[in-house]
Amino acid sequence: MGDKVNNQLHELLDELRSYDTEREWFEFKENWFDQTQLGQYISALSNSAAIEGRKNAYFVWGIHNETHDVTGTNFNCNMDIKNEPLKHFLARQIYPDLNFNFEETNYEGKKVVVLTIPAARTVPTSFDNERFIRIGSSKESLRKYPEKESYLFDVLRHGFPTIENTPSKYQDLTFEKLFIYYGAKGLKLNPDNFKKNLNLLTEDGKYNILAQLLSDNSQIPLRVAIFSGKTKADKMYSIREFGYQCILYTLDEVLRYGDVLNILQADEKDRIVERKDVPLFENDAFREAVINAFVHNKWVTENEPMITVFSDKIEILSRGILPPEQTLEGFFRGESVPVNKKLSEIFLQLHISEKTGRGVPKITSTYGKSAYEFHENSIVVKIPFNWINNMGDKVGNKTGDNSQLNNTQSKIFSEIRNNPNITKPQIAQLVGVGKTTVDNAIAVLKQKGYIKRSGSNKTGFWEILNAGE
Secondary structure, three states: OOHHHHHHHHHHHHHHHHOOOOOOOEEEEOOOOOHHHHHHHHHHHHHHHHHOOOOEEEEEEOEOOOOOOEOOOOOOOOOEEOOEEHHHHHHHHEEOOOOOEEEEEEEOOEEEEEEEEEOOOOOOOEEOOEEEEEEOOEEEEHHHOHHHHHHHHHHHHHOOOOOOOOEOOOOOOOOHHHHHHHHHOOOOOOOOOHHHHOOOEOOOOOEEHHHHHHOOOOOOEEEEEEEOOOOOOOOEEEEEEEEOOOHHHHHHHHHHHHHHHOOEEEEOOOOOOOOEEEEOOOHHHHHHHHHHHHHHOOHHHOOOOEEEEOOOEEEEEEEOOOOOOOOHHHHHHOOOOOOOHHHHHHHHHOOOOOOOOOHHHHHHHHHOHHHEEEOOOEEEEEEEOOOOOOEOOOOOOEOOOOOOOOHHHHHHHHHHHHOOOOOHHHHHHHHOOOHHHHHHHHHHHHHOOOEEEEOOOOOOEEEEOOOOO
16 A cells, blocks of 8 residues: 555544544444444445535455554455455445445554445445444434434435525515625625525525525524623623624624733733733634634534633534535645635635635644534533733633722723623612622722723623722
């Protein structure tokens, strides 16, 4: 085997081992072998690869299925089954013909065998006249799961579902805000052909999921939840809800809200003349993480990204996993493969994102690769807070000199800083004072330049102007 093929196999194995558990399109074994069950696995993995939008599935010998340690294998892919070569035994019973391939390599000094299995294309792959599927890491008969079977046939007929080929449940869509947004960017949409140019219609002329996202009411919320401690088991302070509008506006609002959360802290250490203002977190990294979450979210499921604020970090979660053509190594190098191709093009056209692929490298250069967590159905970016003073559990519970404020005013300011969405009744309950006291304290905080109100009393939030240094 040539060096190039070996290197490609090793990159593949590196990627497969990087997952926390096996996926429905690959399986690890050490020395296991059963010729009939192997044929069933080929059917199951081929069909599951099609459902997952993967070009190939993989069966690997020589890697522990739980620890993913390289153990090596004594499996011989060139063996005979009753005087018949194994490959022929398998191919004879697989329908339709499948160009599967065994490859052996020396990986980390040990023998590893990789069986590459093409995804099903026109009809489901069967073995010995029966079709199989993967449910988690288990191999099951496809007929036991009629919903999976129906979905597989739909994928094979119409292709892997995307926001462009999947019709929206909502067909009475309007796009006034989209035209305004483009105009504000110095671009003009043509009312006669914008639906075609932006790929907002399916082949049969229905509005697709992309059209729904860009419409005046996307029907999809986006929430920012704030917790008092480091986990979701701690008390939730607030939920700020965005969405139910064109997602371009939702994105802008979320990024502006990040500016509200990113308080400036006074660094008095080694101060000679001027103090140094230190932000709570790296704003560029936050911005890139949020934009990437919007661009690469699996919107076809109509599940939105999720942003969670803890006392020590922000987590930005996007639904779905890396696209089939995206390797983990390429991902960290910034070689982006868009999950939602047309949406990515629109973001580029509007100069929301760049084609330089700097987003992921920007985040990893600041916080390392450990900032990313890859789960079965989601990708999470963790952006830690850079507290420069001693902190309590509460977000924004910053120590400092509030000598201009009395005790009650300081307490009320702390609650507002901890939760910019807090209401006056909530403040009164938390601090243990009456409505008049809250009104008077807020008037003082505004007068002294600590806070201002952004938006209406019902839907707005408190903007922190002075962090209380």
